[in-house]
Amino acid sequence: MSRYLLDTHTLIWWNEGDKQLSQLATKTIENLANSLYVSIASFWEITIKLQTGKLKLDYYINELAAACITSNIEIVPVKLYHLNQLSLLPVLHKDSFDRMLAAIAYSDHMTLISKDKQLGAYNISVI
Template sequence: MGVRLLLDTHILLWITLKPELIPSSLQVQLSDSQNQMVLSAVNAWEMSIKHALGRLPEAAPLLADFPAVAARLGADMLDISPAHAIRAGALEWTHRDPFDRMLVAQALEDGLRLVTLDAHITGFAQAPILR
């Protein structure tokens, strides 16, 4: 079995709406049948908040049926657990974005590799980033 890949929200948006933005090195990892993509409730939460604020109108079709998006991608779904919440709060990290903190906490807690190009996350040494 390959690696379980937790997608950061921008990667999910790119895969579904603008696949040309995905670097070829990530495309190889994401398309490897040995690897398993994982979508988090955090992705839906982040898109929903930003969509409601008018900052992410393109997320509407993804939010309309988020489980179907996961199914189309062959991705597993990951809920937010109390262990994730506690880990997110305990991270020794100055970055305060709750979505980023929760995704990193989920990756650490569940042994996942986080797929992201977000410099805030990639600069955090403890984050288990797919490189």
């Protein structure tokens, strides 16, 4: 069984059926043998972007969380060992949420599903 962490944009694209999600990412998410995860940090990022007007959604954040639960995508809390790993990462990526996701993926031995190829610089697998 493989473990996959969805990046914030991946979560939104999956929920909306957006064609920007690659075929490989879609197949990976739809494969029932895989364990899927999303960080609570992604919901935090979405909330901030909604508040600042950088993102518009036609649904509420609790509806997105419910879609995750219905689809067996586990919502992962940020734990102290994730923060410890984050503190060890070099600042190769300017987005603090992306660095947090890289720390979670590294700590929890997950492959990150993201369009952001820069995240591979953190010694994690990225689809």
